[in-house]
Amino acid sequence: MKKQKIAIIGAGLSGLSLAKRLVDNHFDVKIFEKSRGCGGRMSSKRTDVGYFDHGAQYFSAQSEMFQKFIKPYVDDGTLIHWKPKFGHMDKAGAFTTKEMNYPIYIPKGRMTHWAKAMAEEFEIEYGVEIAHCSKNARGSCLFDQNRNNLGDYDLVVSTAPAPQTEKILNIELPNVVQMVGCYALMLRCNNSISIPFDIIRFEDDMLDIMSLQSARRDGDIKDQAMNILVQTTNMWAEQHLEEDQSDIAKRMTAHFAEKLSIPIDKLEIIRLHRWLYASTPTPLAGLDYIFEPNAAMAACGDWCVGSKVEAAFLSAAALGEEIIRHFK
Numbered sequence: 124m125k126k127q128k129i130a131i132i133g134a135g136l137s138g139l140s141l142a143k144r145l146v147d148n149h150f151d152v153k154i155f156e157k158s159r160g161c162g163g164r165m166s167s168k169r170t171d172v173g174y175f176d177h178g179a180q181y182f183s184a185q186s187e188m189f190q191k192f193i194k195p196y197v198d199d200g201t202l203i204h205w206k207p208k209f210g211h212m213d214k215a216g217a218f219t220t221k222e223m224n225y226p227i228y229i230p231k232g233r234m235t236h237w238a239k240a241m242a243e244e245f246e247i248e249y250g251v252e253i254a255h256c257s258k259n260a261r262g263s264c265l266f267d268q269n270r271n272n273l274g275d276y277d278l279v280v281s282t283a284p285a286p287q288t289e290k291i292l293n294i295e296l297p298n299v300v301q302m303v304g305c306y307a308l309m310l311r312c313n314n315s316i317s318i319p320f321d322i323i324r325f326e327d328d329m330l331d332i333m334s335l336q337s338a339r340r341d342g343d344i345k346d347q348a349m350n351i352l353v354q355t356t357n358m359w360a361e362q363h364l365e366e367d368q369s370d371i372a373k374r375m376t377a378h379f380a381e382k383l384s385i386p387i388d389k390l391e392i393i394r395l396h397r398w399l400y401a402s403t404p405t406p407l408a409g410l411d412y413i414f415e416p417n418a419a420m421a422a423c424g425d426w427c428v429g430s431k432v433e434a435a436f437l438s439a440a441a442l443g444e445e446i447i448r449h450f451k
């Protein structure tokens with residue numbers, strides 16, 4: 124029997140988990156990813172002083188379906204049930220220890236490792252940015268930025284963030300679905316400083332979270348000194364998205380140093396990353412995915428359901444079921 128050919132745009136968690144579901148159900152799947160690696164917003168940046176996880180810091184698995192999906196990766200050690208020292212700093216600068224009332228997970232090693240483990244199973248073309256798709260006799264065909272035709276498919280699925288999906292599929296999403304940005308600052312701190320927590324959530328206009336990268340690794344010599352990742356609130360990022368990036372990095376560093384009473388000369392700015400589409404305050408109402416069989420196109424991603432890794436999985440899982448129902 125002829126296999127249905129499905130193109131998936133994006134090798135983040137939604138693209139990879141959807142690909143797995145479809146391949147397991149005998150679809151012929153090809154993924155196109157614009158970056159050089161997989162993971163999307165669950166990824167790591169390589170720097171001269173080691174890796175920084177500059178997107179998601181950890182994730183939870185609260186639904187039974189997601190728990191079932193991650194179980195084999197937990198069992199084989201790709202994912203670990205992480206128990207960081209978790210702190211909360213209130214507006215006045217007082218710390219309290221935060222207890223997580225549900226398990227959280229990170230990949231062993233750096234954030235990209237889980238995506239890499241999943242990606243081994245599929246055909247992925249990296250460094251290809253999809254510009255648009257159009258309807259044809261078979262279903263849909265895909266074009267990259269240089270107008271190269273990337274083939275005909277029975278269905279094209281975009282898992283790119285909402286504004287990028289709108290452009291690729293030439294659709295208009297409800298206005299409420301807006302994605303907001305975040306700055307991720309990579310800092311190096313002299314080892315003589317002691318920070319009492321692995322993760323700190325701030326009650327602050329500018330800063331949202333600090334994460335000690337050394338607490339997430341083992342065996343990487345370069346990580347012995349403290350690599351620190353600091354992320355802003357979405358609201359602060361949105362207010363400062365177009366400002367000078369070196370100025371943003373300096374302001375974040377100064378504010379972080381002041382919050383933790385660290386002498387600023389102990390902090391070295393390694394890099395700043397600007398996420399334009401970090402999270403979705405109001406996801407797609409009532410729909411877990413978009414499926415337009417007559418146009419041979421579909422979309423899924425965290426922005427359909429929420430703002431988290433688990434939302435990305437749940438959206439992809441729901442779309443996967445719909446695709447299987449439709450074609451089988």
Ligand SMILES: Cc1cc2nc3c(=O)[nH]c(=O)nc-3n(C[C@H](O)[C@H](O)[C@H](O)COP(=O)(O)OP(=O)(O)OC[C@H]3O[C@@H](n4cnc5c(N)ncnc54)[C@H](O)[C@@H]3O)c2cc1C
Nearest residue numbers: 133135136137157163164178179253283424425431432435
């Ligand atoms: C700073 C930050 C902190 C976060 N913290 C947490 C957290 O602590 N816990 C949590 O659960 N979640 C967190 N998240 C959210 C989490 O990372 C996302 O919900 C999840 O990774 C989204 O997965 P996705 O597959 O839907 O999208 P993505 O990971 O964005 O994947 C989409 C992929 O599509 C690719 N793409 C886009 N356009 C094109 C194109 N034209 N052609 C080809 N490829 C394209 C992108 O390169 C990307 O790889 C955070 C996100 C950010 C940015």
